[in-house]
Amino acid sequence: MLCRLSLLLLLWLSAETTLAVTYRAGIDDSRWELESSRFSCRLSQAVPAYGRALFEREAGEDVRFSLRAVEQLSASAQALLVAEAPPWRPGAKPQLIATLKVDAGSGDIDVASGYARQMLAFLYKGLVPTFTRTDWQGTGESLRVGVSAANFGSAYQEYSGCIEGLLPVNYRQVARTAVLFPPSTYVLSDSARARLDLIALYVKHDDSVQSVYVDGHSDSLGRRLLNRDLSKKRAEAVTGYLTDKGMDESMITMRFHGERYPVVPNTSAANRDRNRRVTIRLERE
Numbered sequence: 607m608l609c610r611l612s613l614l615l616l617l618w619l620s621a622e623t624t625l626a627v628t629y630r631a632g633i634d635d636s637r638w639e640l641e642s643s644r645f646s647c648r649l650s651q652a653v654p655a656y657g658r659a660l661f662e663r664e665a666g667e668d669v670r671f672s673l674r675a676v677e678q679l680s681a682s683a684q685a686l687l688v689a690e691a692p693p694w695r696p697g698a699k700p701q702l703i704a705t706l707k708v709d710a711g712s713g714d715i716d717v718a719s720g721y722a723r724q725m726l727a728f729l730y731k732g733l734v735p736t737f738t739r740t741d742w743q744g745t746g747e748s749l750r751v752g753v754s755a756a757n758f759g760s761a762y763q764e765y766s767g768c769i770e771g772l773l774p775v776n777y778r779q780v781a782r783t784a785v786l787f788p789p790s791t792y793v794l795s796d797s798a799r800a801r802l803d804l805i806a807l808y809v810k811h812d813d814s815v816q817s818v819y820v821d822g823h824s825d826s827l828g829r830r831l832l833n834r835d836l837s838k839k840r841a842e843a844v845t846g847y848l849t850d851k852g853m854d855e856s857m858i859t860m861r862f863h864g865e866r867y868p869v870v871p872n873t874s875a876a877n878r879d880r881n882r883r884v885t886i887r888l889e890r891e
Contacts, residue, residue: 627742629656630734630752633694638761640768644811645776647768649761651753659753661722661765666775668719669726673737673751678713681739681749685715689728689735692755698733708739729755730762773808777815780805783886785844786879789827792839794847802844805886806851817889818853820845822862825878834864844884 631637631654641648650660657675685706691698704721708714715737717725725735734752742749783805785798794802809815822841824833841862849855870877 626738626748626750628750628752629653630736630750631754631756633692633754633756636754636756636758638757640761640764642764642768642771644771644773647765647772649765653751653753656751661726663765663769663772664776665773666779669722670719671717671722671725673715673717673753675713678711679742679749680744681708681713681742683708683710685737685739687717687721687725687735687737689725689733690752692732692734695732701728701733703728703735706737725753726762729753729758731755732758773811775804775808777808777812777888777890780808781888784883785886787840787882787884789825789878789882790836792836792843794843798844799847802847802886803851805888806848806853809853809857809888812890814890815888816857816891818848818858819885819887819889820848820858820860821885821887822860823867823881823883823885824865825881826865826868826872827878830864834862837864838862840882840884844886848886 631651635654637651639650639652641650645665647663648660649662650658652658653673657673660672660674661669662672663669685708687703687706689701689703691700703724704717706715706717706721709716728735732755734755736750736752739749741747783801785794785801787793787795787798809818820841822837822839822844824837824840826833841860845855845858845860848858865872865881868877868881869883870880872878872881
């Protein structure tokens with residue numbers, strides 16, 4: 607592993623000391639832009655003549671980074687990501703972050719959460735995360751794209767404030783939910799109430815959610831009419847909890863189906879556990 611890391615750093619040093627085409631905002635051109643809401647925080651920087659660098663933190667998820675090119679530039683299919691000293695702060699030791707795949711069609715680079723967090727930390731320290739690819743446009747030269755650390759400190763403070771205001775979940779995480787019930791009961795468990803709290807909180811802040819469908823179900827044990835009544839009481843328990851939490855009752859369509867629509871065959875105790883449920887589905891306009 608150490609040999610591989612050493613080889614990668616040697617490749618980076620080679621790119622540093624040979625001809626290289628470099629894209630990076632200068633200290634006077636480095637600007638960070640923040641787009642903030644309860645649903646996401648987007649901190650981005652224009653890379654002159656190349657494209658845009660973007661950190662994005664969506665509600666309920668970790669930060670991601672992407673480097674988008676305005677146009678595809680032919681170069682190697684892998685990029686070496688190194689945090690290096692900016693031109694105005696020579697001498698700082700370079701820090702290898704990762705080797706990354708480059709999208710063959712667009713030339714875009716996506717960086718996973720763990721590496722994106724490292725990039726933020728290095729930027730805060732004043733280092734420049736730099737992507738290096740070889741054989742630019744078939745010339746044998748290196749292609750280097752740097753994310754400038756200039757003016758990052760104040761932008762990061764605003765970004766951190768945005769993160770503190772994010773909702774705990776996003777739409778994808780609550781749009782389809784199943785709340786499970788023990789046999790012969792319609793009482794909500796603590797975990798079910800906690801899940802419904804998140805759904806109610808999300809709907810409160812997302813005006814694009816226009817409809818909420820609540821469907822009650824049962825397993826196949828017992829008489830069919832009793833199961834239908836039990837599925838109704840489960841759906842009513844969920845609907846009542848959501849309205850108590852402030853959800854507009856006119857948004858909710860409540861239905862109950864008894865044992866008619868199992869998600870798995872009622873052939874085992876484990877399967878029946880999954881079928882005793884209420885599903886909550888959010889629909890946007």
